[in-house]
Structure formats: C-alpha cells, structure tokens
Amino acid sequence: MSITTMGTAAKRRSYRERLYDQQSGMCHWCGKRMSLNRKKTGQPARDFATFEHLIRRVEGGSMGPDNIILAHRVCNYHREIARQAGEFYERHDRQ
Numbered sequence: 513m514s515i516t517t518m519g520t521a522a523k524r525r526s527y528r529e530r531l532y533d534q535q536s537g538m539c540h541w542c543g544k545r546m547s548l549n550r551k552k553t554g555q556p557a558r559d560f561a562t563f564e565h566l567i568r569r570v571e572g573g574s575m576g577p578d579n580i581i582l583a584h585r586v587c588n589y590h591r592e593i594a595r596q597a598g599e600f601y602e603r604h605d606r607q
C-alpha cells in the first residue's frame with residue numbers, strides 16, 4: 513500500500529467518523545444505530561455505516577458534505593429498490 517493510498521483511507525475514515533457524530537450514530541433512513549465496526553476479515557459489519565449520496569451524482573448531486581449522509585448498507589439497498597419501483601410506477605401511470 514502506498515503512502516498516498518494510506519492517506520486517502522485515513523481521510524475517509526475521519527470523514528465517516530465526523531458524519532457519524534453529526535448523525536449521533538443513527539441511520540439516515542431507518543433511524544436505528546449504525547456501527548463503524550469491521551469484521552476481522554476487513555469486511556464491514558452488517559450494520560456498518562456506509563456513505564450515501566442524497567442526490568445521485570448522475571442527477572447532478574454534488575460530492576460535497578451537504579449531499580452525503582451515512583446509512584446502513586441494507587437501507588441504501590432498499591431505498592434504491594424503492595426508488596426504481598417508484599420510477600417504474602410513475603412511468604406506468606402516465607401511459
């Protein structure tokens with residue numbers, strides 16, 4: 513691992529911890545507690561706090577802190593499914 517990579521990883525970690533404090537450790541979507549723990553394998557824990565763009569980058573969302581929240585991986589996943597389903601029904605209704 514190069515020094516540059518290590519620096520980036522450390523920066524991301526501190527950013528995650530700052531956001532975690534701001535949200536009092538609660539998931540943006542479900543309001544339940546998240547963890548910052550990783551398994552011994554380095555894999556994130558099931559309730560690990562993952563970065564999420566509120567507005568997706570393809571929709572013009574910024575990479576800035578005002579567009580980034582922390583949420584459970586599973587909540588992000590379900591949100592994406594719901595969003596896609598919502599778009600589908602929206603299109604369907606208009607026909």
Ligand SMILES: [Zn+2]
Nearest residue numbers: 539542584587
């Ligand atoms: Zn959640």
